[in-house]
Amino acid sequence: MTIDQSPMALSITGATKHYDSGFTLDDITFDLPVGYIMGLIGPNGAGKSTLIKLILNMIHRDAGEIRVLGLDNIADEETVKENLGVVFDSSYFIETWTVNKVERAMAPMYLAWDHAAFDGYLTRFGLDRKKRVKELSRGMQMKLMLAVALSHDAKLLVLDEPTSGLDVLARDELMDILQNYIADGESSVLFSTHITADLERAADFITYITRGKLYFTGPKDEFEESFRLVKGGPDDLAPDVKGVAVGIHRYETGFDALVRTEDLDKLEGLKAEEGRRWAPLAAEPASIDDIIRLTNVDGAVHAMEVA
Amino acid sequence: MKLIISSVSGEPIYEQIKNQIRASVLNGELQAGEALPSLRKLAKELRISVLTVTRAYNELADEGVVQNIQGKGTFVMDKGNELMRNQLESQARESLAEAVRAAKAADIPLADLETMLTEEYQKLPS
Numbered sequence: 012m013t014i015d016q017s018p019m020a021l022s023i024t025g026a027t028k029h030y031d032s033g034f035t036l037d038d039i040t041f042d043l044p045v046g047y048i049m050g051l052i053g054p055n056g057a058g059k060s061t062l063i064k065l066i067l068n069m070i071h072r073d074a075g076e077i078r079v080l081g082l083d084n085i086a087d088e089e090t091v092k093e094n095l096g097v098v099f100d101s102s103y104f105i106e107t108w109t110v111n112k113v114e115r116a117m118a119p120m121y122l123a124w125d126h127a128a129f130d131g132y133l134t135r136f137g138l139d140r141k142k143r144v145k146e147l148s149r150g151m152q153m154k155l156m157l158a159v160a161l162s163h164d165a166k167l168l169v170l171d172e173p174t175s176g177l178d179v180l181a182r183d184e185l186m187d188i189l190q191n192y193i194a195d196g197e198s199s200v201l202f203s204t205h206i207t208a209d210l211e212r213a214a215d216f217i218t219y220i221t222r223g224k225l226y227f228t229g230p231k232d233e234f235e236e237s238f239r240l241v242k243g244g245p246d247d248l249a250p251d252v253k254g255v256a257v258g259i260h261r262y263e264t265g266f267d268a269l270v271r272t273e274d275l276d277k278l279e280g281l282k283a284e285e286g287r288r289w290a291p292l293a294a295e296p297a298s299i300d301d302i303i304r305l306t307n308v309d310g311a312v313h314a315m316e317v318a
Numbered sequence: 319m320k321l322i323i324s325s326v327s328g329e330p331i332y333e334q335i336k337n338q339i340r341a342s343v344l345n346g347e348l349q350a351g352e353a354l355p356s357l358r359k360l361a362k363e364l365r366i367s368v369l370t371v372t373r374a375y376n377e378l379a380d381e382g383v384v385q386n387i388q389g390k391g392t393f394v395m396d397k398g399n400e401l402m403r404n405q406l407e408s409q410a411r412e413s414l415a416e417a418v419r420a421a422k423a424a425d426i427p428l429a430d431l432e433t434m435l436t437e438e439y440q441k442l443p444s
Contacts, residue, residue, distance in 0.1 A: 047368060190362045212325070215369040230369050232332065296328055 018081065020045045020167045020199030026065055026075035034223060036061045038075070041218050041228035045080075045166075046196040048189060050210035050231070051203040052299065053220040054307055059203040062220065063171045066201075067097065080166055093122060096160025100172035102152040106145040110138050110155060121163035132158035150181040157188065168192065168200045174209055182206070186213050207299040217299070221307060231299075239275055240301050241268045243292040251278055252292070258305035269297060269305035319348060319355075323364055331366055335374035340383050343394055344406060354384060354392040381405065 021043040028036040036058040043049045051059050064070045066077055068084055077084040079091045104113050110133065118124040133140065136154040138147075147155065153173055160168055168189070174182045189200050190213055204210060210217065210231065218228040227234055241252065244265045253259070255277055256268035275281060280292035297305075321338050323331055342348040354360070357375060361368040375392050378384045382401025384392050395402060414435075421431045 186365065190365060193368070194358045194362050196358060212331075212366050215367045231367055232330065232370055232373065236330070 018045050019043065019078070020047075020080060021049075021066070021201060022076075022078040022081075023062075023066070024076045026062065026077060027073045028061055028065060028070065029073050030061075034058070034061075036065070036220075036223045039220065039225050040075075041225065043199055043201060043216060045199050046193060047215040048193055048200040048202060048213060049216040049218060050207075050214035051201060051218050051220070052205070052207060052210065052303065053226075054303060055205065057220045058223045059220060060171055063169060063201075063203060066169060067092075067095070093163070094166045096157075096163070096165030096168045098153060098156045098160055098168070098170040098173045100175050101149075102144055102147075102156060104144045104152075104155070106143070108144050109140065110142055110144075110147075111140040113144065113155060113159065114140075117159050123164040125162050125164065129158055129162035132161060149176045150178065153177065153181070153185070157185070161188075161192065166198055168198070168202075170200065170202045172203055172205070174204055174206050182209055185209075189213065207303070211299060219303070221303075226306065234302070235297065235299065237272055238297040238302050239270050239272050239294045240297040240305075241270050241275075241278065241281070241292055241294050242266070243280060247280055247291045249278075249280055252280065258308045260305060260308055267301070267305065269302060270294070321360075321364065323366065332370045332374040332377070335364075335371065336378055339374070339378060340381070340405070343383055343402075344409065348394045350394050350396040352394045354394070356391060 019042045023042070024040050026036065026039045034056075039058075039062060051062065053059050061070070065072050066079070066084060068088055072085075080094055082091050084091050104116075108116065114126070114129055118126070118129075132138075132154075136151070136158060138151060138155055138158065144152065144155070157173075173185060177185070186209055189202070192198050193200060202210070202214070214231045216229065217231045217234045219226045219234070227237075238257070241256070242265060243252070245261070245263070248259070248261070248266050248268075252268055252270075255270050255274040257271065259266055259268045270278070275294055278292060278294075281290050281294055319339070319342055321335060323334055325331075327334070329337075339348070339354065348354075354375065355363070357371045358368055361371045364371075375384065375386065379386050379392070382395055383405065385395050386392050417435075418431070426434075
């Protein structure tokens, strides 16, 4: 693969933000190569939105460096913003504006505003120019933000929880649009979400943040393949399982343990014994949700793993 | 070319793509020199990660099933290719091993199995 030599759409080094409340987004470093979709995941309060606000220079950064398409996000803020398309979890337009007014307000902000492209997206999304923002459903408001984000030749889309509150059709359509957007190989997407089903298939990279720290960044397939879910009955939770498990969830009739794939060989319970048809434990692929869930249970191992 | 991705099979998606393209090449559905769909086009159509398709194509290239030509695309290799031959050979061996297992389970002697093999071999035009 030639990813290492490709230019970076987004390059974050040591980004840090302290809040007086005590929360710290601590020393986050990762790269998003041009031409790919990256999912930014983590439980609520992990620091996803803080990180996005740092990228957009909406809050003061305490340390680190952020480069968008090779440019410093503060020193070259105007050029950076010209090249960024942004979608938030709720509409940032004035509620009484009509769709038409949204275009009149947004177009002057961008040198490369493309009226025909915007018009095309309105038609495609079924957005009526005469409708007021407050009359639009949540899904339609998201599409309106998306139409603006896609109509000024942005090279990087940053989406903060765009799918929260959307039904499966709208989410599906969004993923289609994003895959179309990156098909030229020159455009990239950073997408924060806690609905991991959206990422399960289409995301190329995953950056996983929890408790303000980076847990993983790298190809999504590598993320999923580096863990397995080991399951067994209540009496099968042997010391070797406890020893290697990253996180364990116990319930009345059994347990789920998240185990690093390389540690599976160490588990005796996965081997069938003489005269016994089944091994007492079963190992299966772990979904992104399983990984998030079991790395956040009490007593989970917080080891940082950076690809 | 037919490609069907299952998300519940438990088999990684890049493996599914690899196996199906390899099978299409082995059964002649994809001919030598034919181009595979571009990485980004296939990813978009199957709604999967570009990296997943990249991995499948790269591993097929390592096996000698296809060839990546920088800037042009990915093309099916000639069947006479040595690596491809090895693939076919190991596939034949695997199928024979299966036949032997079935024969042993049914107590069929080796001589009879050989006769069956010869019959099957002659049934197909070369």
